[in-house]
Amino acid sequence: MATTSGGDKGTRNLVIGMILFIVVVGVIFSLISSRANSTAAIPATVSEAEGYGIVLNPESSPKIDVYIDYQCPACRIFEIINGGYLNEVIAQKKAKVVFHPMTFIGPESVLAANAAACAADENKFVDMNLALFQNQSESENSGKWSSEYLVALGKSIGINSSNFETCVNDGNYIKWTSNVAAASAKADVNGTPTIFVNGKQLDRNTDYGDQAKFKAALAAGGVK
Amino acid sequence: MKAKFFIYQPWLTFMARLILGGILVAAGGLKIDNLQKSAMAVRSYEMLPIGVANFLGYALPWIEIGIGLLLVIGVAVGISGLLGALTMFAFIIAISQAWARGLNIDCGCFGGGGKVDPEDTKYLSEIIRDIGLLVLGIYLYYFPKGKFGLDK
Numbered sequence: 001m002a003t004t005s006g007g008d009k010g011t012r013n014l015v016i017g018m019i020l021f022i023v024v025v026g027v028i029f030s031l032i033s034s035r036a037n038s039t040a041a042i043p044a045t046v047s048e049a050e051g052y053g054i055v056l057n058p059e060s061s062p063k064i065d066v067y068i069d070y071q072c073p074a075c076r077i078f079e080i081i082n083g084g085y086l087n088e089v090i091a092q093k094k095a096k097v098v099f100h101p102m103t104f105i106g107p108e109s110v111l112a113a114n115a116a117a118c119a120a121d122e123n124k125f126v127d128m129n130l131a132l133f134q135n136q137s138e139s140e141n142s143g144k145w146s147s148e149y150l151v152a153l154g155k156s157i158g159i160n161s162s163n164f165e166t167c168v169n170d171g172n173y174i175k176w177t178s179n180v181a182a183a184s185a186k187a188d189v190n191g192t193p194t195i196f197v198n199g200k201q202l203d204r205n206t207d208y209g210d211q212a213k214f215k216a217a218l219a220a221g222g223v224k
Numbered sequence: 225m226k227a228k229f230f231i232y233q234p235w236l237t238f239m240a241r242l243i244l245g246g247i248l249v250a251a252g253g254l255k256i257d258n259l260q261k262s263a264m265a266v267r268s269y270e271m272l273p274i275g276v277a278n279f280l281g282y283a284l285p286w287i288e289i290g291i292g293l294l295l296v297i298g299v300a301v302g303i304s305g306l307l308g309a310l311t312m313f314a315f316i317i318a319i320s321q322a323w324a325r326g327l328n329i330d331c332g333c334f335g336g337g338g339k340v341d342p343e344d345t346k347y348l349s350e351i352i353r354d355i356g357l358l359v360l361g362i363y364l365y366y367f368p369k370g371k372f373g374l375d376k
Contacts, residue, residue, distance in 0.1 A: 012374050015299045019290050026286035030259055034282050104260040104338075181260045185278050190268045190329075191339035204339070 036182040040175035043117045045125070051183035052176065053098035054120050060096045062222040064089070065196040067189045070112035070132045071105040071140050074208075078193040079133040082214045087126055095223050099129065102184050102192060103177045108137070108145040113177045115150040118167035119159060127157040147171075197221030237301070237370025240360040244308050245295030247357060252288030254335035259285070265337020268329040269318045287311075295364070298373025305364025312358040316351055323347040 036052065047055045053065065066086070068075040090097050101113035112132050119128030131153050137144040147169045154164050167173070195202045198221050202208065207217045255262040263281025267274065291311065294304040319331055328342045331350045368375060 008374070012299050015297055015374060016294070019293050019297075019299075022293075023286045023290035026256075026289070027283045030256075030282040030286065031279070034259055034263070034278075102260070104258060104264060106258065185260070185263050185267070185281075186274060188267055188274050190264050 033178075034182060034185070036179040037175055040179055041172055042176045042179070043120045043173060045120045046117070046176065047098075048179075050098045051100060051187055052179040053100040053183075054117065054125055056090050056097045056099070056125065057093045058096055060093045062198045063096045063098065063196075064218070064221075064223070065098045065100065065187075065199075067100045067102055067184060067187075067192055067194040069102045069105045069109050069192045070116070070145075071109045071136065072192045073136070075193045076133045076136045078208050079130065081209060081211050083130060083133070085211060085215060085218075087130070089218070089223055090126055095218075099125070100180055100184055100189070101177070102189070103181055106141045108141045108143075110174060110177050111145050111147065111150060111171070113180070114171050114173045115145075115154065115168050117173040117176060118164050119154060119157075121167065122154075122159045122161055122164050124154070124157060124159050128154065128159075131157050197223070233367055234370040237364060237367050238298075238372055240305075240364050241295045241298060241301060241370060241373070244305070244357055244360045244364065245292045248288045248292030248308060248311075249296065250292075251334050252285040252292060255285035255288075255332075258335060261335060261337060262332065265330070265332025268327070268332070268338050269322055270325075270327060271318060271321065298370065298375055301370070301373060301375050302365050302368035305361045305368065307361075309358050309361025309365065312354045312361060316354045316358065319347055319350050319354070323351075 038048075042048075042052065043054065045054050045056070046052055047058070051065075064086075068078075086097070089095050099116075101109075101116055103109040103113055116125060116128050116132060119125050135144075135153060150168050151165050154168065191204070193208060194204070195208070197218060200221065202214075202217045207213050255265075259282050262285055263278045266272070266281040266284070267277045269277075271277075272280065288311070291304050291307050294300050295308065315331070315333070322329055323345075328340055328345055330337050330340045330344070331347075332338065333350065
């Protein structure tokens with residue numbers, strides 16, 4: 001009897017040890033994979049100091065930070081309501097605008113963010129940003145945004161370079177999307193869209209769904 | 225009455241282990257798929273410093289899976305049940321304070337989480353479910369010996 005219970009105890013300790021091992025390895029793996037990787041390739045317009053965001057008009061002020069996920073329906077609505085004005089602000093260099101394409105909705109958010117970064121290298125970020133929202137799928141990760149689709153989408157807005165095609169097909173900036181995610185986590189961004197003007201977060205209950213209020217909020221932050 | 229309880233008790237322990245353990249494994253497993261979202265869910269409670277919240281978001285899914293596996297397999301049932309109950313107690317506190325402060329978030333219990341529209345919050349049902357699981361955890365702490373467990 002004594003030996004039997006000793007054997008049971010051994011099995012028991014072995015199981016506890018294995019489960020502890022899984023938990024510890026899992027936690028370490030998760031922590032490492034969630035950290036920004038400084039060796040990741042980044043587009044020329046991306047600044048590590050700006051949370052790995054795509055920076056437009058780096059010399060202008062004030063600063064507007066835009067956190068979006070290309071698969072987020074609320075972001076599409078935000079783009080429809082306020083995208084026109086925001087693009088006007090960008091075109092007229094009235095503000096430095098930093099885009100942070102987050103990817104928490106899943107794999108196709110990563111592909112879309114990569115394609116947007118590839119477009120930034122072709123000086124076509126604003127157009128690609130708009131085109132992605134205009135062609136957002138009805139459901140998340142539906143398979144619509146394949147590499148072929150995103151290359152064709154780029155062509156439709158006039159990006160014909162082979163660099164862009166390679167960049168999208170090879171996923172040149174896939175690792176960079178993890179850096180954006182890590183920086184967004186540090187910036188305490190818990191939903192999309194989230195907009196900051198000079199570091200002050202706009203009120204999501206009022207400012208995103210109404211162009212007049214969005215303009216007023218930007219004006220209050222110094223966008224003239 | 226008392227004698228009857230002692231007949232059923234090992235089976236009740238077995239059921240409680242499967243329910244609490246199974247739910248913990250499922251909850252952890254669903255979060256591991258999207259750690260960005262898991263960290264976002266913890267941050268949304270606005271209780272912890274950002275660094276701690278992010279750490280918890282990455283670590284919690286594995287801890288849930290660990291406690292869940294111990295319960296399902298039936299090793300260290302008493303202590304695992306207690307840990308499970310403590311986890312549920314922490315969730316109940318977190319959800320209650322979010323509700324009391326008028327935050328509009330999803331609990332992120334099974335993946336998901338983060339900000340939602342005010343009409344999409346379901347704090348009461350989340351709290352009731354977690355109280356049920358808390359009771360199972362406490363029961364397992366007091367009655368760890370059950371059917372089909374590795375513990376003897």
